[in-house]
Amino acid sequence: MLKNAMLLSSSPTTATREQFWWAAALWHNSPHLINRRLYGSILLLSVRVVPRPDLLSLLAELNASGWSEASRDALVTQLKQAGVEVLGTSDLVLDGAATNTGTFLTLTLKLLLPRNDDKFAKGLEMALFDWAAGQVTFLGDRSGAEVPSVCVSFPYGLHHEDGNISVYVRDVSLEERSAVWLKEHLLPRLVKWADLATPGQSSPSATSLSLVPVQEYNTLYQHLKKKYGKEMVKIWPEVTDPHKFVYEDVAIATYLLLVWEKEREHKGLMDRKQYFVDLGCGNGLLVHILTQEGHPGLGLDVRRRRIWDMYPSSTKLEVRTITPCASSLFPQADWLIGNHSDELTPWIPVIAARSSPSCRFFLLPCCAYEFDGSKYQRENSSRSLYSDYMSYVLSVCEVCGFTTSVDRLRIPSTKRICFIGYKRRYDADRAEKTDRTIQEFINSRGSKNKVRNSLTSSEGYWSEFKPRGDKEVVRNCTQLDKCLLEDIVSLVSRILLNKHRNISVASIDGEERMWNAGGCLMLNEVAQALPREKLKHLKKQCSGLQTLLKNHPWVFKVEQGTVQLRIPRRRSDITGTGCRTKLCWFHVNHPDGCLLPDDDCAYQHL
Ligand SMILES: C[S@@+](CC[C@H](N)C(=O)[O-])C[C@H]1O[C@@H](n2cnc3c(N)ncnc32)[C@H](O)[C@@H]1O
Structure with a gap:
């Protein structure tokens, strides 16, 4: 289907065709689950079209400027004018998966929304599902005025055939970063999804933010993040992790503001918040x-x-x-x-x-x-x-x-x-x-024999409710003094970074850059370089420096009496769960940032 395409990579699968379509549709509907550059996507159009040999070339030639604002009818008219024979709209992306023997293809048009709109522009992406051939082809918008479009900038296809799922690409070198990403990230995830898909499960999508418009959410979130996020992180006086709390509250506020705005519109309450x-x-x-x-x-x-x-x-x-x-x-x-x-x-x-x-x-x-x-x-x-x-x-x-x-x-x-x-x-x-x-x-x-008050009682609905006290309860050594722990982690990392050891890494745009991996020191050397007071406090609270450093394995590598900074780990290197929910220490604290791109790092880059 994709003429002059090259095979990028192929992976064996136990998935049936139906399972493959389920996984491909999940990728189509929720690309942000794999592509960390994306916040989400909006389906603008999904139509059945008549197959013709030159359909993909025809679609690739289309000038789609202004399409993201156009109505469905206007989009259908544009397609028809370009020579695409449209049979009708279809709500479900999986609509031809089970029965279609080649009578129609399904063409969709989506708007991809970038997580960070300073780095990437929104982009239009077309997908053409060829149900009979077991192939779906994606054509991304290559434009982007000041910043590049968030779409994959070359056509690529996913194909299920003979116990394999393959990725095909065109107009790109196989070593190009995005091509490598398709091979190393998209394909393995897709195969995993397909292998584990439950036949019969229809219309896969991981719905989040279903009560608010995703595009407006993203715009408002970026705005509030700039307005409150950075400043708050800087001045945060609490012992809790400022990044987690600040960005979490910015996200919740964004959500509530949109839910409330929708409610005001619905109830005609425009004059009162x-x-x-x-x-x-x-x-x-x-x-x-x-x-x-x-x-x-x-x-x-x-x-x-x-x-x-x-x-x-x-x-x-x-x-x-x-x-x-x-x-x-x-x-x-x-x-x-x-x-x-x-x-x-x-x-x-x-x-x-x-x-x-x-x-x-x-x-x-x-x-x-x-x-x-x-x-x-x-x-x-x-x-x-x-x-x-x-x-x-x-x-x-x-x-x-x-x-x-x-x-x-x-x-x-x-x-x-x-x-x-x-x-x-x-x-x-x-x-x-x-x-x-x-x-x-x-x-x-509650337990059966306790006396309860009635709802209108001034003492309480229920005499068994015991509110907590106003003092924070400290439960174990790791919670004793987070400030002290964070101080020591920061001091030790600075001591190690002062022993400069630059290693060369590839940056996101493919350029080579240097990253300070720091030195490797004996634990007693590090202890001597730390302020005595801090060490004394630490001894009182936990069992000592080595334990603290070992309890931060995402920052330090401690072995045979020595400590050095860990080289940030890739998602694929880590088997445990939960790492993606933790913020990347290097991204936040290392003077050169994390050496891995957002998508590859085992931890979160915000
Ligand atoms: C897990 S914290 C969450 C704090 C905040 N909402 C947030 O998400 O960052 C739970 C909060 O509920 C407060 N809390 C628990 N029981 C309460 C009560 N009976 N009256 C007032 N506050 C209470 C605690 O003091 C604590 O600050």
Whole structure:
């Protein structure tokens, strides 16, 4: 199909044709799952077209400028004018996979959205599915005015035949970076997906951000990241990792701002922005961003944080212990927020239901807690604790009478599922009955012989709820003094970097550059170079320098009494799970950055 194409690479597979199509469609629908340069994609058009031998050349010749803004009808007209015989639109990318014997091909047009729009421009990509031949060809937009387009800049095809999945390319050298990426990253993932695909599973897509427009999300996220992200990371006075917290809260704020904007449009509330209360607001950054973006609101937490003093007085934060009871309701609130709200998590829908007939909530659960503050016990042992708890939280939302939407956020945390209680399933006059149902449900969750209060009691819905104290509980040595640990990691890395050892690495654009890998020193040499006070503190808290360095294997390599910086590891070198959720230490701290490109590194580059 792809004329004059060269075979780039081929990999054996046990996948059937149906499994191959499932994997190819997943790559087509959610390319950001593999391509870390992408934030997501928007399907602009999917049509059935009549096969013709020169179809790909014809498509490659098309001038697609202005197509990303065009309507579906206008796009179909453009295709027809170019000589493409369009049979009709199709919603499903897999629509010809099972039955098509060559009567039609499926042509799609997508807009690919870059994660970082300073480095890459949005790009149009066409995909042509040849169901009978087991081949899909991708034609990316090669343009890009100031920055290059995020599309793969040459045509490439994926082909399933004779127990192999192959990648074909055209108009490119096989050593070109993107070609190597297709071979080393795309192909192995595709084969894995295809081999593991469940036949019969239709329309694969990993839906995240399903309640907001992805393109607007990306634009607003980049804007807020610039506006709050860098500055906050610099001044962060807490012992927690600033990158994780700042970018996570920027992402959650982006999401909420768009959900609320959509709600205002839907309800015709354009003159008033929603008022929110964040229960268990922690560092208060989410409250700060939402307030700065024009939403009046309040953050409550049992414990004050140092950073609270750095916000302007317009950011309203209060120390308050929330005990679920009649006096802990928020009748003025349009929205309640429970962002990783720990023990308060199951209570958020209850408090929203009781606060006012119009109160809505956003809930992003993290650790699993019951109504009485005890750890939630898994009910279905065939599922993970997290997924079991998510089902439980959803059932709480439903008992509380909410029409609840479930979505997945794009945040550094691995706990990404959120619940949005938009509206009630009952009329205001049935509120009392719902109260009783909620009370019965809460009662059914506790030990049978304890005395519980009624919903309207001022002491609490449930006398068993014990709010946490206002002092942070330190549980083990690794949590004792994160500042001290981070200081020592930073000092040791500087000592090693001062023993310059430059190695040559290829940069993203293929140019060679030098990267300081630092020296290799005896542990006692490093200990002597560290301030005595720090070492003394460390001895008191953990077992010593060697343990600390060994506990940071992503930064240091410790062996035979020596320490050196680790050479950043590729994703393919690491077998354990979870590494992609951690930030890359080198990307953030090394003066030359990480030596690996974003896509290759085993850890996250933000
Ligand atoms: C895991 S932290 C999350 C903080 C913040 N929402 C975030 O995501 O960064 C949970 C927060 O809930 C607060 N919290 C727990 N129980 C509370 C209660 N009964 N009343 C007020 N705050 C509470 C804790 O102090 C803590 O700051």
